[in-house]
Amino acid sequence: MIIINSSVITANEILEDYAVVINGDTIEKLLPMNEVNTEDYGNVINAKDGYVSAGFIDIHSDYIEGIIAPRPTTIMDFNIGIKESERILSSHGITTMFHSLSIYKEDLFGHKPVRQPDNVNKLIHAIHRTHSEKHLIRHRMHARFELDSVEMMDKIKEHIEENRIHLLSFMDHTPGQGQYRDIEKYRHTMKGYKDLSDDEINAQIAVKKELSRLSVEEMETMSELARSKGIAIASHDDDATEKIDFNESLNTSISEFPITMEVAKYAHSKGMYTLAGAPNIMLGGSHSGNLNAQDAIMEGCISILCSDYYPAAMLHSVFKLNRKANYPLTEGFKLITLNPAKAVQMDDEIGSIEAGKKADLNIIRLFDDYPTITECIVNGKVVSRYHYRID
Incomplete structure (x- = not known):
């Protein structure tokens, strides 16, 4: 050819x-x-x-959740969902997809039944089976582990040992820090998903803050297991340079969605890959009121763009950066090809x-x-x- x-x-x-x-x-x-x-x-x-x-490599996207659970009370067939998703993803140029499944004890937003532990476990198995079946694109699994999901730790370790997970990230969505450090933004977000009063939201915040979390030793154990299998470790929503230092002690190599320019620059200076959402570029800023991705790219402290939840954003964000900010196409395409390939150690074959x-x-x-x-x-x-x- x-x-x-x-x-x-x-x-x-x-x-x-x-x-x-x-x-x-x-x-x-x-x-x-x-x-x-x-x-x-x-x-x-x-x-x-x-x-x-080169084909686009998306290392953070929960798009599959919307395909499989298109309504709050609906779960479609997992295998059909994967097949349908890859036809859509390939039309947007995504040739390698890291399906980013959230490992929650409880999804406070409560709007995605696919995030229930049993369904997450089934979907991990379904993604793994895809490798041995006819498929259009490369499917990989990104396990996004919420720190209060202590009961899921042994199951995730089993998936790592059985080569069903290809990227591991640690998350903490406790209101008052990280993505939701602005409590009022958190309230606004919650009300967008549920009809809740401020008192009800306050009660949920109190419950979330009291949940048990992985200890440092348990995080180190999971990190060491992942590294022994050649799996990259990512952090999520870093909002302070101290978090970057802590994550570095866990051999973290990817900082996903750093909250501020200061943190993004610090992570980048530490040699970490820094990731932002391509929809951030298309929207002109973060939907959560955090880091502006275009500004950070122009400052040289974001090295990867992911689709996050909107596959079309990968292609369009690169051309928007070129058209609106005169960002070179060669550098823009590296954000969605070679750099993510390097971050997940696939650049010897693709990217x-x-x-x-x-x-x-x-x-x-x-x-x-x-x-x-x-x-x-x-x-x-x-x-x-x-x-x-x-x-």
């Missing part, structure tokens, strides 16, 4: 008027178009002057367009300045194809 008439976005530059040669599931070489004889190839894809990028790496690629064309994935390719095979009608 060969992709012709393209601008190839590599890790360091954009190669204009180039072709990408694919041999089986692997990128064989890049060629200037003046060296290409299309008759040498059986399958020719014309990018029509569009871009070719950039290089000879010898897996042929996970996207062809991107602009229709009236609207970026569109016209072809998504995984392991050298086209898994989705879309074109706007011109007539």
Whole structure:
């Protein structure tokens, strides 16, 4: 297979008027178009002057929860949900998805039955089975462990030992710190999910603050087990430099959603990968009133963008950064390809367009300045194809 008439976005530059040669599931070489004889190839894809990028790697997204639990009282078939999700995800250029499931003792928002422990356990098994079945994209599991979910610790350790988990993060959604350090923001968020009075919310806050949490020793045990299996450790909603220092002691290498610019810069200076949500870029800021992702990217202290809850945001955020802030496309695409691949130790196979790496690629064309994935390719095979009608 060969992709012709393209601008190839590599890790360091954009190669204009180039072709990408694919041999089986692997990128064989890049060629200037003046060296290409299309008759040498059986399958020719014309990018029509569009871009070719590496496939997007999304290491934090709970999108699968909405597919499987589309209504508060509804649970759809897990296997069907995974199959349906990958068709949607590939249309947005996501070729590797870390399904980010929350491990809660109790979901205070109470609006996602898929977050109940039994359902989380079933979904982890379903994601793991996908690897041995026909599938369109690469599925991985990101276990987001809430610190008060003490009863789930042994089950998560079992999943780690059985290679069902590929990224582990520690979370603490206790109101008054982290994402919800602003109690009034927390009240507003809660009222968006439930019809609750201030007194009822205060009662829930009091219960949450009294719950038992993992000890430092238990966190160290889980972290060491994960590292022994080659699994990266992430922190979540860091709101102080002291938390970064503590997380560093747990061998944490990813700081997800740092709350302030100061914390993002400090984590970055420590050599951690720093992650923000691509929807933050599209919205012009955090929906929780925290760090502005575009500002942090321009300051050089955010290294990864994830879809979080909106898959389309990965592609559109990169082009918005380029269009509105003059951020180079090569650097923008690294936020959703090579950098996340490095963070989860997959960059030896995917994350950039290089000879010898897996042929996970996207062809991107602009229709009236609207970026569109016209072809998504995984392991050298086209898994989705879309074109706007011109007539």
